[in-house]
Amino acid sequence: MIKVTIDNIPVEVEDGTTILQAARQIGGKVVPPAMCYYSKLKGSGGKCRTCLVKVAQGSAKDPRPMPKLVASCSTPVQDGMVVQNLTSPEVREARKAIVEFLLLNHPLDCPVCDQAGECDLQDLSFGYGMEETTTDFERREYPVIDIGDKIKLHMNRCILCYRCVYFADQLTDKRMHGVLFRGDVSEISTFVQNAVTNEFSGNVIDVCPVGALTDKTFRFKSRVWFLKPMNAHRECSICSGKVAAWMFGNEIYRITARKDEFGEVEEFICNECRFEKKELTDWVIEGPRHIKRQSVISANHYEERKEQSIIDPIAGTMTEVE
Amino acid sequence: MGRKLLLANIDVPGIRGFDAYRAHGGYAAVEKALRGMSVSEVSAEVNRSGLRGRGGAGFPTGLKWSFLDRKSDKPRYLVCNADESEPGTFKDRYLMHHLPHLLIEGLIISSYALGVNTCYIYIRGEFKYIVGILERAIREAHQHGFLGENILGTGFSLNIYVHPGAGAYICGEETALLESLEGKRGNPRIKPPFPAFKGLYGCPTVVNNVETLATVVPIINMGGDEYARIGRGKSTGTKLISASGNINNPGVFEIEMGLPVEDFIYAPEYCGGIANEKYLKAVIPGGSSVPILPADLMLNTAKGEKRLMTYESLADGDFVSGTMLGSGGFIVYDEDQCIVRNTLNLTHFYRHESCGQCSPCREGTSWMEKVLYRLEHGEGKMSDIDLLVRVAKNIEGNTICPLGDAAAWPVASAIRHFRGEFEYHVKHPEVVKNVHHGALKIEKESLIPDSGTGVNYW
Numbered sequence: 001m002i003k004v005t006i007d008n009i010p011v012e013v014e015d016g017t018t019i020l021q022a023a024r025q026i027g028g029k030v031v032p033p034a035m036c037y038y039s040k041l042k043g044s045g046g047k048c049r050t051c052l053v054k055v056a057q058g059s060a061k062d063p064r065p066m067p068k069l070v071a072s073c074s075t076p077v078q079d080g081m082v083v084q085n086l087t088s089p090e091v092r093e094a095r096k097a098i099v100e101f102l103l104l105n106h107p108l109d110c111p112v113c114d115q116a117g118e119c120d121l122q123d124l125s126f127g128y129g130m131e132e133t134t135t136d137f138e139r140r141e142y143p144v145i146d147i148g149d150k151i152k153l154h155m156n157r158c159i160l161c162y163r164c165v166y167f168a169d170q171l172t173d174k175r176m177h178g179v180l181f182r183g184d185v186s187e188i189s190t191f192v193q194n195a196v197t198n199e200f201s202g203n204v205i206d207v208c209p210v211g212a213l214t215d216k217t218f219r220f221k222s223r224v225w226f227l228k229p230m231n232a233h234r235e236c237s238i239c240s241g242k243v244a245a246w247m248f249g250n251e252i253y254r255i256t257a258r259k260d261e262f263g264e265v266e267e268f269i270c271n272e273c274r275f276e277k278k279e280l281t282d283w284v285i286e287g288p289r290h291i292k293r294q295s296v297i298s299a300n301h302y303e304e305r306k307e308q309s310i311i312d313p314i315a316g317t318m319t320e321v322e
Numbered sequence: 323m324g325r326k327l328l329l330a331n332i333d334v335p336g337i338r339g340f341d342a343y344r345a346h347g348g349y350a351a352v353e354k355a356l357r358g359m360s361v362s363e364v365s366a367e368v369n370r371s372g373l374r375g376r377g378g379a380g381f382p383t384g385l386k387w388s389f390l391d392r393k394s395d396k397p398r399y400l401v402c403n404a405d406e407s408e409p410g411t412f413k414d415r416y417l418m419h420h421l422p423h424l425l426i427e428g429l430i431i432s433s434y435a436l437g438v439n440t441c442y443i444y445i446r447g448e449f450k451y452i453v454g455i456l457e458r459a460i461r462e463a464h465q466h467g468f469l470g471e472n473i474l475g476t477g478f479s480l481n482i483y484v485h486p487g488a489g490a491y492i493c494g495e496e497t498a499l500l501e502s503l504e505g506k507r508g509n510p511r512i513k514p515p516f517p518a519f520k521g522l523y524g525c526p527t528v529v530n531n532v533e534t535l536a537t538v539v540p541i542i543n544m545g546g547d548e549y550a551r552i553g554r555g556k557s558t559g560t561k562l563i564s565a566s567g568n569i570n571n572p573g574v575f576e577i578e579m580g581l582p583v584e585d586f587i588y589a590p591e592y593c594g595g596i597a598n599e600k601y602l603k604a605v606i607p608g609g610s611s612v613p614i615l616p617a618d619l620m621l622n623t624a625k626g627e628k629r630l631m632t633y634e635s636l637a638d639g640d641f642v643s644g645t646m647l648g649s650g651g652f653i654v655y656d657e658d659q660c661i662v663r664n665t666l667n668l669t670h671f672y673r674h675e676s677c678g679q680c681s682p683c684r685e686g687t688s689w690m691e692k693v694l695y696r697l698e699h700g701e702g703k704m705s706d707i708d709l710l711v712r713v714a715k716n717i718e719g720n721t722i723c724p725l726g727d728a729a730a731w732p733v734a735s736a737i738r739h740f741r742g743e744f745e746y747h748v749k750h751p752e753v754v755k756n757v758h759h760g761a762l763k764i765e766k767e768s769l770i771p772d773s774g775t776g777v778n779y780w
Contacts, residue, residue, distance in 0.1 A: 046512035047680050049720050068719045074512045097716035101685040134709065137692050160678060179507065179678075182490070184688035186678035 002079040006030050006053075007087045019072035019083055020051055024262060031262070032085050033095075033124050035102070035209050036161035037073035039264060044166045045073035048159065049098050050124060054091050057082035069094055092128070099129040105140040105184070106210075107156045115211030117224040120263060121159060142187060147177075148196050150216050150275045151205060155187050158212035164188060164204040171268060172198035188212070199238055202274040206257045206265050217275050218254035227253055231286035234277065238270035244289050252278050258289070324578035325552060327540035327560050328533070332420050338455065340462035343423040349468055351542040355431045356476045359542075364435035368538060370546030372558035377403055377494075377531030378609065378649040379724075380633045383538075389518040390436055391526040399527040400438040401503065402429060402535055404445040404452075405487055405494040408609035409671055410651030413562035414532035416574040418445075418452050421536070422459035426482065428535035430468060431542055433480050436528055441482045444499050447489035456484045491675035495723045496529040498677065509679045510723035531649075533562055554580030557632035561647070567654035570594035583607070583629045583636075584621045587654065600656040604740070607636055608648020610668050611728030613735030614661070615645050641735065661740040662747050663758060665733055666694040672729035683726040686717040690733055697744060700751030707744045711737055 001012045006023050007030045013022045021039070023031045032053055037045030045051075051073050055066040060080025069091060072083070085091060103125055110116040142155035160179070165188065168177035176191040190196055196204070205213045227246040232255075234241045246254045255274050257265040277283065336342035343349075355364050369384030390398065402425070406414040418425055429441050445453055460482050463469040471479045485503055487493045493502045497511035500522050521527025537559065541549045550558045557579040566572045569587070571594040577586060586592045587602065596602050602617040623629050624643035629636065636647045655664065673687040690713050696702045714730040714737075721727070737744055747754045 046722055049680055049682055049722075052720060071512065071722075074514075076514070094716070094720055098681060098720065101681045101689075101716070104685045104689060135689065137689075159681065160684065162679075181678070182492070183673060183676040183678045184684050186684070 002077060004077045004079075004081045004083065006083045007085050013077060017077050019053060019055075019070070019075050019077055019081075020045075022077050023072065023083075023085065027261075030085050032072045033120070033127070034073055034262070035120055035124065035159060036163060038163050038166070038207055039262075040268075041163060041166040041207070042170060044161075044163055046071045048102070048161055050095060050102075050128075052091060052094050052098070054084040054088040055081060056084050056088075095128045096130060099125050100134065102159050103129065103133070104135055105156075106159070107139055109157070112220075113154075113157065113211040114214045114219055114224075115157075115208075119211060120209035140184065145189075146216075147190050147204075147213070148201060150202060150271065151196070152214045152216050152219060153188060154212050154214065156212075157210050158188055159210055160186060160188070161209055163207040163209065164213060167204050167207050168196065168198075168201070171203070172196070172200055177204070199271050200268055202271040203257065203265065203268045205274075206259070206268075209263070215254055215274070217278070221253050222248060229289040229291065231258070231289050232283040233286065234273065234283050236270060236273055239273060240267045240269070241273060242267055243269050243273055243283075245283055245285065250280055252280060252283070254278075324576070324581065325560065326576050327544075327549075327552075328417065328421070328424065328536055328562065329574075329576045338420060338422060338459075340423060340459070340466060343421075344466075347543075348423055349427055349466075351539045352427055352430050352468055353474065355542050356434055356474050356478060361435055361437060364431060364542065367541055367546035368435065371541045371549040372546075372553075372556060373534065373537055373541060373549070374557070374633065375531055376533035376537065376561065376649070378408070378611075380647065383530065383534055386518070386530070387432075387436060387528060389516070390528055391519045392437065394519075394526050396525040397440065398436060398438045399522045399525055400429065400433050400436055400441045401496075401499065401522060401527055401529045402441065402443040402532060403494060403496065403499060403529050404443050404449070404532050405491075405499060406532070406649075407446055407448075407489075407491040407494055407675075408611060408649050408651055409668065410564065410566055410606060410653040411609040411649045412564045412566075413574050413650055415449060415452065416564070417532055417536055417562065418449070418456060422452075422455050423463070424536045424539055425456070425532055426459055426463050426469070428538045429482055430463075430473070430480055431538050432528075432530065432535055434478055438528075439479050439481070441480060442503060442522070443482060443484045444493070444503050445484060445486050446494075447487045450486065453484050453486050460484070490677075491671075492677045492723070492725060495725065498723065499529060500527065507677075509677050510725075512722060552578050554630065554632050555634055557634060557647075561631070561650055563631070563650040563652050565593050565652040565654065567652075568597045568600065568656035568659070569654045570597050577631055579630075579632050581631045583631060586631055586652070587621075593652075593654065596654065596656050598656070600658065602654065603657045603659060604655045604661065606645075606651070606653040606655075606732070607631075608646045609651030610653070610671065611724075611731060612646040612648040613641055613644075613731050614664075614739065615643075615735070616739045619643050619739070620645075641731070642738075645735070660698075660754075660758060661736050661743050662694065662698050662754075665736040666691070666698045668732045669694050669729065672725065676725060676729070680722045680726070682717045682720045683722075683729065686713050686726070687729045689713055690729070694733070697747050698754065700747065700753075700755040702744075702748050702751075704745070704748050706748070707737060707741065 004022050009026050011026050032051035034051045035048035052069040053072045057063045059078035145153050147153050179186050180189045205215050230245045232245040243255045244258045245252050257269045331346045373383045374380045433441050490508050492498045493508040495510045498508045502508040517527045552559050560576050560578050564574050575592050588595045604614050604616050605620040606614045623638045633647045638644045669691045673691040676683045676687045678684040693706050714734040717726045718730040
């Protein structure tokens with residue numbers, strides 16, 4: 001076990017843990033936001049740069065600070081490391097800049113975007129972004145395309161986190177999904193003429209931090225904050241069958257995987273559960289689901305808050321930061 | 323005229339072939355190293371020579387080699403970075419074109435020192451004709467027993483493979499190069515792990531520039547201490563400089579480190595002065611990604627000392643009044659050149675070559691290009707100049723690989739030293755719309771950069 005200090009909070013973690021994982025063990029405000037890192041996808045992270053932190057002391061042996069801000073998701077901790085996240089003005093400045101870059105070509109079409117309300121980019125820009133836009137150039141535009149018959153790709157909204165690429169690479173057996181071109185015109189695409197047909201492909205919707213990949217069976221049906229997330233399960237021969245069913249009254253509007261407080265899927269679910277089973281009779285409803293993360297949904301008081309672990313809505317957290 | 327270690331025999335007819343190269347002392351260093359020196363002795367010579375990486379960063383080669391994980395039971399690889407794509411730099415192309423055997427000799431010695439049996443030359447896709455030259459040289463070396471199994475009967479085996487890239491600047495970054503070599507998309511890897519532990523195919527790997535590896539040959543021939551005597555301070559030996567721009571003799575020159583910049587620009591054996599009897603305006607001394615410096619700061623440091631062609635002297639004053647030696651792409655601008663246009667050109671390059679993996683570089687480079695395009699075409703606003711400074715600052719240091727820094731530095735330095743010219747573009751949109759070169763000359767007097775050194779080259 002090695003000792004690390006993050007924003008003056010000491011924590012003991014196992015060797016080889018990254019700064020981000022160590023911060024997640026502390027929880028709460030010190031956790032840097034992560035748009036591209038996904039603990040279940042090997043090799044992900046390091047790309048979006050929102051999780052940059054300052055290492056004020058490299059280790060107990062070598063107390064020199066690291067010369068640049070480092071990506072907390074991919075930098076392993078060392079014994080005696082001192083990390084500054086929100087306590088460093090440099091980090092806050094850099095994060096503001098990164099949000100600006102991410103939003104530079106983002107269409108900001110939240111009013112018509114299915115992800116609105118559970119969007120990492122929304123949370124991020126609300127927490128760290130600027131109030132005004134500084135660019136007056138036209139934003140990048142791509143046509144909306146279908147990836148298979150159930151998934152829609154809005155490349156305009158994509159922040160190129162590569163999560164879906166890693167997913168397609170690692171969890172489905174045939175890779176037909178990747179990035180074309182380079183630089184500011186690079187785009188996510190599937191192999192020409194080939195839709196993603198794998199039976200787990202629907203999970204790319206859940207790993208997508210923004211509204212770039214959306215569920216065609218749910219598109220424009222309802223805003224997510226009007227729906228009640230319920231834990232539900234069924235006997236499934238392909239996956240575990242444990243899902244979150246998003247309901248309005250007695251109607252199931254959509255099925256997603258269950259996500260933890262960091263927005264990561266607990267267990268990936270199959271396409272059959274996700275897209276085909278929309279009847280109440282298909283599922284055994286266990287009860288309401290706690291949304292432990294900062295989001296519009298958790299701010300919507302449809303559920304009595306009993307647990308201490310529920311984080312206050314982001315607004316409360318961030319007033320302190322500024 | 324300084325000593326020539328790499329390009330001494332460049333004018334010998336047929337030096338590209340094995341026979342002429344061998345007749346002029348070629349492969350003597352291989353014989354010396356493999357027959358008479360132990361592995362650690364070769365590394366020690368390189369260490370003593372103070373050789374620093376010639377690809378741009380100037381990292382000590384001996385130190386880089388010492389990081390290689392020798393305890394691992396996996397095979398080790400040496401990769402030669404021949405993906406020379408920096409605008410203004412063309413020394414490696416010249417070296418490989420004319421002296422392919424020098425590189426191969428350097429590769430054999432370096433592989434021996436590193437305990438490597440497989441070596442890759444990752445060459446830029448546009449250098450297609452050089453692939454043939456290198457492969458022919460490799461074939462010749464095989465025929466004469468300098469490559470393959472049991473070289474010179476010492477039991478050491480080495481194979482060299484040439485792998486052409488598909489023409490991406492980003493693949494010159496060592497981890498992107500390894501990705502590309504593995505057949506993947508050329509995106510830089512997240513470090514750590516460093517290539518010395520997990521490089522090509524997950525095995526310990528050393529990536530060195532062409533010139534660095536070629537320089538190992540004279541180091542072994544003359545000894546590391548002798549080599550370190552050339553040059554000045556921590557910048558030892560000789561360096562290839564590819565000079566281009568408004569000079570009388572553009573081309574590749576081998577200089578001894580420590581040559582004053584003024585001599586390099588004006589001496590007839592080097593650049594030979596500014597072409598068409600014009601004045602020197604600015605210089606980018608190390609390839610397009612290092613900061614541009616105006617004439618007075620280029621020739622003398624802010625302290626008033628003569629600026630020399632060394633890593634330290636060029637970096638004197640950090641980025642406020644200094645720059646970097648980088649890869650030695652020496653680009654000279656005369657009084658007629660428009661800095662805004664030139665910066666736009668460079669930024670266009672970085673926008674085009676950004677891999678698009680991390681957000682600051684992907685979005686920032688294209689943003690800077692759009693703003694600069696607007697400025698250059700007389701549609702800019704005064705606030706655009708500060709916007710550029712801010713965007714450049716936000717990219718710098720926040721990216722995965724140094725391409726972000728490389729894109730930000732030229733913009734930041736151009737505005738730092740030539741802000742007047744940017745403001746001129748905003749104030750006189752009609753002029754800059756029609757005049758693309760020398761718009762500055764119209765109001766030259768008011769735009770002379772004042773660095774306080776009292777030297778005026780205008």
